[in-house]
Amino acid sequence: MKKKAIVIGLIFLLGASVFTITASAQTSQKDSIGTLSKGAIWSENFDSYSAGSLLGGQGGWFPWGDNPAADANVTSVQSHSSANSVEIKGNCDMVHRWENVNTGNCTFRAWTYVPSDFQGSIYIILLSLYNGDGSKWDLQIHFNSDTFLLEDYDSVNSTPYVIDGWGEVRVEIDFINDWQKVYYNDVLWLSKSWTQGTSSGGGVLALDAVDLWGESGTAIYYDDLSVWAAEAPVLPELEIGSITGGFGVKASVKNTGEGDATNVSWTIALDGKLVFLGKSSIGTIPSLAVAGEEPIKANFILGFGKTNIVVSATCDEGVTAELTKSAFVLGPLVLGVK
Numbered sequence: 001m002k003k004k005a006i007v008i009g010l011i012f013l014l015g016a017s018v019f020t021i022t023a024s025a026q027t028s029q030k031d032s033i034g035t036l037s038k039g040a041i042w043s044e045n046f047d048s049y050s051a052g053s054l055l056g057g058q059g060g061w062f063p064w065g066d067n068p069a070a071d072a073n074v075t076s077v078q079s080h081s082s083a084n085s086v087e088i089k090g091n092c093d094m095v096h097r098w099e100n101v102n103t104g105n106c107t108f109r110a111w112t113y114v115p116s117d118f119q120g121s122i123y124i125i126l127l128s129l130y131n132g133d134g135s136k137w138d139l140q141i142h143f144n145s146d147t148f149l150l151e152d153y154d155s156v157n158s159t160p161y162v163i164d165g166w167g168e169v170r171v172e173i174d175f176i177n178d179w180q181k182v183y184y185n186d187v188l189w190l191s192k193s194w195t196q197g198t199s200s201g202g203g204v205l206a207l208d209a210v211d212l213w214g215e216s217g218t219a220i221y222y223d224d225l226s227v228w229a230a231e232a233p234v235l236p237e238l239e240i241g242s243i244t245g246g247f248g249v250k251a252s253v254k255n256t257g258e259g260d261a262t263n264v265s266w267t268i269a270l271d272g273k274l275v276f277l278g279k280s281s282i283g284t285i286p287s288l289a290v291a292g293e294e295p296i297k298a299n300f301i302l303g304f305g306k307t308n309i310v311v312s313a314t315c316d317e318g319v320t321a322e323l324t325k326s327a328f329v330l331g332p333l334v335l336g337v338k
């Protein structure tokens, strides 16, 4: 039973599409989504659970049909992020659901580890509706030890998987064009309709659940699963432009990255012992667009003698930049910057 959820946030994607993120106090097993982080709607690293514990009942996970025999173990035998992953072997069938992932684009990501002694067939399944036998399946891919391939159950597409190492499965879902692209370690190996992605067809334009199913065999490991509103965060990159002297100190902050920078706080600091005024100047640039550059300048400086000039900047996206020069201060003049 679903209860009405509370809208706590919106992500604007590509200027056109909107994700509604919900937190809920509901009793159904859908996940309540927490703080947004750079486009991540949901993530799971298994690290806060006890190694050896059953995953069912933790973090919103439950076995298909609430069948205890389909539960899986949290394990520390392998991990992509320390210290745990989940062990999926034959008969495991673990489900996690989300709400309102149905607009624009989204990306599902999972890190996977296949041991060299793996024997069997272990799946990652994405559903546009989890509802028992009435579920709507949209993607069914499996690691198959008979072929050493990650295979699509519903087509002839496949790709070799890494053995005794971690590989990333990434599924980019486009709800606007009803399309999905499936990558393994950044190699695109499967591209097809989302709603007609499996032989059962009839899916809907949503990502409702992941199902980690062990059809048969020994364990493989999954870790660092996530769902993104965009493929990955698009980050700014900050760079300090040339530092010049003369009457005071001038510089600039540039954004040479691929995303806008927000609340760029900058500092110009002089460490000369005989700098009496203007040792530290600070300021904030509310936003700095891609390829943008904003001039900055120090407060009035008064002093004498050698100094270093350290110009630094940081922004809300968590990137920083710093540049240091040396110079000579002569009264209000800053000379010989190099």
Ligand SMILES: [Ca+2]
Pocket: 045, 046, 047, 079, 080, 081, 082, 083, 084, 085, 223, 224
């Ligand atoms: Ca982990």
